[in-house]
Amino acid sequence: MNVSGVPEPKIEYAPKHYICGRARETLVLDGRVDKPFWAAADWTDDFVDIEGDLKPKPAKQTRVKMLWDDEYFYFAAELIEDQIWATLTERDSVIFYDNDFEIFIDPDGDTHQYYEFEINALNTVWDLLLVKPYRDGGPPVNGWDISGLQTAVHIDGELNRPGAANRKWSIEAAMPWKSLRECAAEGRPPVQGEFWRVNFSRVEWRVEVQNGEYRKVVNPDTGKPYPEDNWVWSPMGLINMHYPELWGYVVFAGEDGPESFELPPDERIKWELRKLYYRERNYFASHGEFTNDPKLLMNDGEHWSITPVIETTCSLFQISTPSTDRQSIFCIREDGKLWKE
Known part of the structure; x- marks a missing residue:
């Protein structure tokens, strides 16, 4: 592949x-x-x-x-x-x-x-x-x-x-x-x-x-x-x-607001999943396989708010982590699709 x-x-x-x-x-x-x-x-x-x-x-x-x-x-x-x-x-x-x-x-x-x-x-x-x-x-x-x-x-x-x-x-x-x-x-x-x-x-x-x-x-x-x-x-x-x-x-917004916007915490979680997606794809390009070890994708010295779980096959991967309120799970896969379960 x-x-x-x-x-x-x-x-x-x-x-x-x-x-x-x-x-x-x-x-x-x-x-x-x-x-x-x-x-x-x-x-x-x-x-x-x-x-x-x-x-x-x-x-x-x-x-x-x-x-x-x-x-x-x-x-x-x-x-x-x-x-x-x-x-x-x-x-x-x-x-x-x-x-x-x-x-x-x-x-x-x-x-x-x-x-x-x-x-x-x-x-x-x-x-x-x-x-x-x-x-x-x-x-x-x-x-x-x-x-x-x-x-x-x-x-x-x-x-x-x-x-x-x-x-x-x-x-x-x-x-x-x-x-x-x-x-x-x-x-x-x-x-x-x-x-x-x-x-x-x-x-x-x-x-x-x-x-x-x-x-x-x-x-x-x-x-x-x-x-x-x-x-x-x-x-x-x-x-x-x-x-x-x-x-x-x-x-x-409606006629009465909102007048301001703060980034929802879940958006930060989705961004961290996205960074792992980049790196998982790049890991495959270098090694010919995906890795299920998050430590190989999360560089020392970086701040992460998620604890991801990675599942892989020879040609697919899925990375998942809980939402901020821990009531749902966010997932991303090898083609970049990100969803909530």
Whole structure:
């Protein structure tokens, strides 16, 4: 059996969080984020590099607002930009070949069955469902669409015109719960007080002007464009968005709160299980077998709050540990699926 290793993120577990309030009126989408519909919603923190503190802060600001009601999950994003360009016009193109804005949603937080959405400045979208992360075998379901999706883009400047007085572009998206609930717990929309795991990414390419048009800057050593920058809301600790366990917490609030969020203790337990999953996979890649000895995976000097039990076969493993209240058991297996019993 071929079991690949899994890079372990170089980051402390501290995902961002956002209190998502209720929408108080009907949204008419035009891509503008400076209208009354969004006035009561807070901005997220400014985006950072996907690797977090390992890299400098982005040169251009990106931030997001969110709201919800009984029908939709609403998003607004503002991307400061002096080079506004896009080329792709066909739905479900690989949108990140352009500068883009991306939304990732894992409703039940098990890292399987989650959504990815990408949009460029032409309002071309790519929406897909991931059965599981690529590290766990995928696959992406490109034929899946967010039924009833509404999107709009507003450009403060001029698209594909170098030298224009460009300031920013912004997007709005309304995603119906009737589509998003497909991968949610119990197949339903969220209720007040629950959270979903969400993250956002901005892809930014290095471009120059050639013959009056924007062109990606080519690295003369490789003959290919320089790698894109990836700027995100909640940092990942590595260049890979498909680690849903590191996405932020979006808490669905009512008109009267909650006004704050504290990480539930069980989320810390799940993160420690996740670290053991990385290391068990990496142990197999090095030794050709899994280990049922937690001491071989838990480094000296690290603080652990769990006492895991590991069961293995020649090709499978399951790691389990009690929940905080010891009324349930959390389990994770070799393909990254995490659940509660």
